[in-house]
Amino acid sequence: MAKDERQLVRRAKRGDEKAFRTLMERYRRKVYSIAYGMVHNPEAAYDISQEVFIKVYRYLGSFQGSSSFYTWLYRISVNLSIDWLRKQGRHDLVDFDDTLLRREPDGAEAIAVPTLQDSDPLKALGRKELRDQIAKAFESLSEKHRAVLLLREVEGLSYDEIARALKIHKGTVMSRLHHARRNLQRVLRGYMKSGGKEKRMAEK
Amino acid sequence: MSKSCKKIEHLIEPYLDDELSQSRKEQVEQHLNECDSCQMALEALKLQGGLLREEIEAEAEKVDFAGFEDRVFKRIREERPPSFAERAGAWIREVAYYYRAVWITSLATAVLLVAILVPLLSRDAGPGAGVEPETKVAEADNQVIIDSMDYAGQRSMIFTVSKNNTTVIWLYDFDRAEGQDQGDDI
Numbered sequence: 054m055a056k057d058e059r060q061l062v063r064r065a066k067r068g069d070e071k072a073f074r075t076l077m078e079r080y081r082r083k084v085y086s087i088a089y090g091m092v093h094n095p096e097a098a099y100d101i102s103q104e105v106f107i108k109v110y111r112y113l114g115s116f117q118g119s120s121s122f123y124t125w126l127y128r129i130s131v132n133l134s135i136d137w138l139r140k141q142g143r144h145d146l147v148d149f150d151d152t153l154l155r156r157e158p159d160g161a162e163a164i165a166v167p168t169l170q171d172s173d174p175l176k177a178l179g180r181k182e183l184r185d186q187i188a189k190a191f192e193s194l195s196e197k198h199r200a201v202l203l204l205r206e207v208e209g210l211s212y213d214e215i216a217r218a219l220k221i222h223k224g225t226v227m228s229r230l231h232h233a234r235r236n237l238q239r240v241l242r243g244y245m246k247s248g249g250k251e252k253r254m255a256e257k
Numbered sequence: 258m259s260k261s262c263k264k265i266e267h268l269i270e271p272y273l274d275d276e277l278s279q280s281r282k283e284q285v286e287q288h289l290n291e292c293d294s295c296q297m298a299l300e301a302l303k304l305q306g307g308l309l310r311e312e313i314e315a316e317a318e319k320v321d322f323a324g325f326e327d328r329v330f331k332r333i334r335e336e337r338p339p340s341f342a343e344r345a346g347a348w349i350r351e352v353a354y355y356y357r358a359v360w361i362t363s364l365a366t367a368v369l370l371v372a373i374l375v376p377l378l379s380r381d382a383g384p385g386a387g388v389e390p391e392t393k394v395a396e397a398d399n400q401v402i403i404d405s406m407d408y409a410g411q412r413s414m415i416f417t418v419s420k421n422n423t424t425v426i427w428l429y430d431f432d433r434a435e436g437q438d439q440g441d442d443i
Contacts, residue, residue: 074326081325086317099320106329111339115348117356125351180308187308205274206306207313212276220354231270237305 055121062122066113073113077106080123083208084130090203091134093192101137105130124218127208131200131219138196190237198233205230261288262295269295273302 064072084105089098108129109116116125191199197219204210204218212230216223265288271277272285289296339347353360 070330077326077329081322082317082320085320085322086313089316090313095316095320103325103329103332107333107336110329110333112344112347115344115351117351184308184312187305188312191309191312202309203313206309212271212274227271230274234270234302234305237309238301 058122059118062113062116062118065110066116073110076109076122080126081106083123084126086207087127087130087200087203088134090191090207091131091196091199092137097137098134101130101133104133108133120217121214123208124210124214127204127210128218128220131204135196135200187237190239194233194236198229198236201226201229202233202237259292262292264288265292265295266298269299270302273299273306 058076061072061076065076081102085098085102088101088105089095092098092101105126109126116122191202194202200219201215204215210218212223212226215221215226219226221229265285268277268281268285272282277285289299
């Protein structure tokens, strides 16, 4: 797989359009997932995906084979998505500082989800409803936290790969991931409490 | 939260992400077998990660990618290709990042070499330097100069003492010296 991919990249570098087409077919949905995760707009995500491959095609010559093709591809996907958000004026006004948030009063480092013990959230809410809530919470995260979480949870990259893709330190990957997950849990926890109550009230 | 939970909590995410060494992994697994609340925290993380993946993948599945590649090629032909400067800039950025281990090491080596060689060379060239205690002469006008040069493929050292106008030229040859060291000189 990896060898076959290197060959495809080499052929595409030499201007082989068929090889480049194969690479696009292989990665278009993954690129779209990143773009969609970053911008939450299907049309924009589709357009960004096209732009990503245009850029890849044009700059393939500068791609260094020492890293995986996909870490490079995902970096371009994240960057173009952020560019789009900036153009929309939707950049993060407050740059989240991971260290600050850790010092919150309730901020024990633990990932505590006691609500899961009390009730089965899947039964109370339904998986789709819960998924929507996670999506909403995810949307409220900052760009850089979304990017790290997407590359980890959706694309399955390792910490090292994420570090290379985003040109950040591995420690930064870990702290952003931790921060992003904690924030999702906070929203989810709040929702599960109130959501569960509403459900029970409605049933009465 | 128990003491053992505190020890393990920062490992739960790396455990979930399969980033732990075998021994650490076993350590976490052992704790998880005994601790319901950490097991629950792990399950919650798994659940939210799974839900996020499902959500994004479901959105991506909705998209019809028919004609996607053709549209990309069409745009590639229509739009202005990047200038040489833009491509070169991208290349430099990539090289600077991916080969940072190489160039940072080279740079560090160069700095180190300069730091070692400059004092060494300046000491060799300086008057009175490198003189054995027995050859040291008290008078100021007595200068000992040690110099070196390459001559006819051989390296030579020139040793000049100004008082008695003595000059010793010492020719030596690296290859032969090495051979002698190894006792190969037949």
